[in-house]
Amino acid sequence: MEISNEQLALVNERIAQLLHADSFYGKRLREHGIDGVSSPEDFKKLPFSEKKDLRDAYPLGLMSVPEEKIVRMHSSSGTTGKPVIIPYTAKDVEDWATQFARCYAMAGVTNRDRVQITPGYGLWTAGIGFQAGCEKLGAMAVPMGPGNTEKQLQMMMDMESTVLCATSSYALLLAEEIEKRGIKDKIHLRKGIIGSERWSEKMRKSICEKLGIDAYDIYGLTEVYGPGIGISCDAHDGIHYWDDFVYIEIIDPQTGENLPDGEWGEIVITTLRKEGAPLIRFRTHDLSRILPGDCPCGSKFPRLDTIQGRTDDMVKIKGVNLFPSQIEEILKTFPEVSSEYQMHISHLDGKDTMRLYVETNGSVDFLDLAKRIAERVKSRIGFTPLVKVVEIGVLPRSEKKTKRVIDTRYE
Numbered sequence: 001m002e003i004s005n006e007q008l009a010l011v012n013e014r015i016a017q018l019l020h021a022d023s024f025y026g027k028r029l030r031e032h033g034i035d036g037v038s039s040p041e042d043f044k045k046l047p048f049s050e051k052k053d054l055r056d057a058y059p060l061g062l063m064s065v066p067e068e069k070i071v072r073m074h075s076s077s078g079t080t081g082k083p084v085i086i087p088y089t090a091k092d093v094e095d096w097a098t099q100f101a102r103c104y105a106m107a108g109v110t111n112r113d114r115v116q117i118t119p120g121y122g123l124w125t126a127g128i129g130f131q132a133g134c135e136k137l138g139a140m141a142v143p144m145g146p147g148n149t150e151k152q153l154q155m156m157m158d159m160e161s162t163v164l165c166a167t168s169s170y171a172l173l174l175a176e177e178i179e180k181r182g183i184k185d186k187i188h189l190r191k192g193i194i195g196s197e198r199w200s201e202k203m204r205k206s207i208c209e210k211l212g213i214d215a216y217d218i219y220g221l222t223e224v225y226g227p228g229i230g231i232s233c234d235a236h237d238g239i240h241y242w243d244d245f246v247y248i249e250i251i252d253p254q255t256g257e258n259l260p261d262g263e264w265g266e267i268v269i270t271t272l273r274k275e276g277a278p279l280i281r282f283r284t285h286d287l288s289r290i291l292p293g294d295c296p297c298g299s300k301f302p303r304l305d306t307i308q309g310r311t312d313d314m315v316k317i318k319g320v321n322l323f324p325s326q327i328e329e330i331l332k333t334f335p336e337v338s339s340e341y342q343m344h345i346s347h348l349d350g351k352d353t354m355r356l357y358v359e360t361n362g363s364v365d366f367l368d369l370a371k372r373i374a375e376r377v378k379s380r381i382g383f384t385p386l387v388k389v390v391e392i393g394v395l396p397r398s399e400k401k402t403k404r405v406i407d408t409r410y411e
Contacts, residue, residue, distance in 0.1 A: 001248070001249075001261055001290050001302055002040050003040050003043050003247055007243070007247050007272060008037055008038070008039075008040075008043065010272040010273060011037055011043065011247070011270060011272065011280070012036045012037060014270075014271070014272070014274070014278040014280065015029060015034065015035065015036055015037070015280070016035075016036070017064055017065075017275070017278065018064055018278060018280075019035065021063070021064040021065065023057075023061065023062060023063060023064040024053070024056075024057035024061040024062055025049070025062070025064065025278065025279075025280060026064070028047065028049075028053075029280075032047055034046065044258060046280055046281050047280075047281065048256065048268065048281045048282075048283050049279060049280060049281060049282045049283065050282075050283050051076075051084060051223070051283075051285075054084040054086075054223060055082045055083070055084055057085075058082050058083070058084070058085060059085050060085060060087065062085070062086065062087065062276075062277040063087045063276065063277065064275070064276065064277060064278055065087075065089055065275050065276060069089045069090070069275070069276075070087045070088065070089060070276055071088060071089060071090050071093060072087075072088045072093060073085055073086060073087050073088065073123075074086050074088065074123060074124065074125045074222055074226065075123040075124070075222070076124070076221075076222035076223060083123075084222065084223060086222060086223060086276070086277050087276035087277050088276045088277075089275040089276045091273075091275055092225070092274055092275055092276050093132070095225070095245060095273055095274075096129060096132065096133075096225040096226060096228060097132040097133055097135070097136040098136060099133070099225065099228045099229055099242050099245055100129055100130070100132060100133020100134075100136065100227070100228035101133045101134075101136035101137040102228075102231075102242060103133060103193070103216075103218055103228050103230070103231040104133055104134065104137045104139065104163075104193070105137060106216070106231050106232075106233050106240060106299070107191055107193060107214075107216040107231060107232075107233075108191060108214075108234065109137065109139060109163055109191055109193075110137075110139065111137060111138030111139050112139070113139045113140070113162045113163050113191070114139070114140045114142060114159055114160060114161045114162050114163065115130070115134045115139050115140065115141050115142060115161070115162075115163040115165060116142045116144055116152070116155065116156055116159070116161035116163065116164050116165065117130045117131055117134070117141060117142065117143050117144060117145070117165045118144050118145065118146055118152065118164070118165060118166040118167075118170055118174075119145075119146065119165060119166065119167065119195075119196065119227075119319075120145060120146045120319065121143070121145050124222065124226075125220070125222045125225070125226025125227065126196065126226070126227065127143065127145055127146075129220075129225075129226040129227050129228050130165045130193070130227070131143050133228055139163070142155060142159050142161055146170070146319060149173065149174065149177055152174060153174070153177065153178065153181070153183070156174075156187060156189070157183065157186045157187065160188040161188065161189060162188055162189060162190050162191065163189070163190070163191045163192070163193065164189050164191070164192045164193070164211070164213070165192075165193045165194075165195075166192070166193075166194060167194070167195065167196040167316075167319055168194050168196075168204075168207065169316075169318070169319070169347075169351075169352055170319070171192055171194055171207045171211070171215070172206060172207050172210075172347075172350070173350045173351055174211070175206065175207050175210035175211045176210065176350045177350060178210065178211065179210050180350075184210075184211075184212065187211065187212070189211050189212065189213050190212075190213055190214070191213055191214055191215075191216070192207065192208070192211065192213045192214070192215035192216065193215075193216055193218050193231070194207070194215050194216065194217060194218065195217065195218035195219065195220070195227045196227065196316070196319070214234075216231050216232045216233075217231065217232040217239060217306065218230070218231045218232075219231065219239050219241065219304070219307065221284060221286075223277075223279060223282060223284075224246060224269050224271055224274075224279060224282065224284075225245075225271075225274070229241055229242055229245065229246055229269075230242065230304060232306075233295060233297040233299060234297055235295055235296040235297040237291070237295055237296060237297075237303070238291045238295065238303035238304060238305050238306070239303060239304045239305075239306070239307075240295065240299050240301040240302070240303050241301065241302060241303070241304060242301060243301060243302055244272070244273075245271070245272055245273055246269050246270065246271055246272060247269070247270045247272055248267060248268070248269055248270075248290065248302075248304065249267075249268040249269075249270075249281070250263065250264075250265040250266065250267060250268070250288070250289055250290055251265050251266050251268050251283075252265050252266075253265060253266040253285075253287075253311045259289075261289070261290040261291070261292040262289055262290070262291070262292050263289055264287060264288070264289045264305075264308070265287070265288075265289065266283060266284065266285060266286065266287060266311055267284045267286045267287070267288055267304070267307075268281050268282065268283055268284065269281075269282050269284060270282070285310045285311040286307050286310055287307065287308045287310060287311060288304045288305050288306070288307050288308060289304070289305045290302060290303070290304060290305075291303040291304065291305055315343075315345060315405060315407060317345060317352050317354050317383060318351070318352050318382075318383045320381060320382045320383055322381060324343065324404050324405060326380070326381060327341065327343065327356065327377070328341075329380075330373070330376050330377055330380055330381075331358060331373070333376065334358075334369070334372070334373060334376075336360045336361070336364050336369060337358045337359060337360050337369070337373075337389075338358075338359040338360065338392050340358075340359050340392075340395045341356065341357060341358045341359070341395070341404060342356075342357040342395055342403075342404055342405075342406065343355070343356055343357075343385075343404060343405045343406065344356075344357070344406045344408075345405070345406065345407040345408065345409060346407075346408045346409060347408075347409045352409065353386060354383075354385040354386065355385065355386045355387075355388060356373070356374075356377070356385040356386070356387045356388070357388045357390060357395060358373065358387065358388075358389055358390070359389075359390055359391065359392045359393070359394060359395055360389055360390075360391070360392065361391070361392055362391060366389040367389075369387075369389050370387040370388065370389045371387075373387045373389075374386075374387045
């Protein structure tokens, strides 16, 4: 989908702002001799930005307005110890709430609904985004935050919550727990706003059937406001995104060349109105395609197809972003173990479980070593894996790439 003249004008406003602020991005644009764009061809020549660039700008190198205009900051989880810090102005916060309220409205949520919000609050953009959009719409927010399933279910019944906001994993856990306890007749849910992770159609159907809801797939990322820049509709034929706030391209992940509508590739986002930390051609590593043609629902906002995965190797376990490199960094601190390991991720008894297989020689206490590794993973990453210590040579070797992550949750 080619960038419009109106969108180009907004891009030029952001470029002028970045150059004036002489922020991290401003310096990069100046180095490339860029002071504006006058055509779609000019726009495609703008340099990409990556998460590494944002991490290199830590802590406030992305800030593109005077500090007195910044009212909040959010952070994405870092894989190398350095997170990405995204500053927000009051207008950014308001714009985000406006987009999120659109998402609720697209899903058929009204100011008569009671919205139970289970994503986490804090530095991340999850819970607070769901709440701001809910309040903007005028619905009643029930800001539970994550975990404590017993209390979640009690409040769900007592408050007669009609909308559930959750990750797909937690929505499934709650659904299975409701089924196990036989309390479905006491649950008043009618809608589910589900985001944060990829989920299969089989998982969606299971959640919808068990909870008696219609579920909508919400999209977003911390670097670009947060969740709420797009959502699926009643037609469930892709994710509508708000192209008056973001411009989305699909590129070939290898060549960086733009792909025509309908072809699968990597999502690249440019923020059109963001003040605190505008992003120009930000490579998300999410894989999707722009769906051509009109949506059966009648909305004129363009659509992305369901996110199919990522160009990198991230997995999400219990709401935590995990990279194999993080496990490697932890195992590196244990001289007793070899370089070989495997992560087996599955969904058992209503929750995600990770079994971590590592190798060592026969001179150490296997149980003690397993316990120490599990504790280290818990302290560094935030959840406790089941660690299985085996003798050196037990794990498979490969002449090419070793498959270190075996994820059976979506099979």
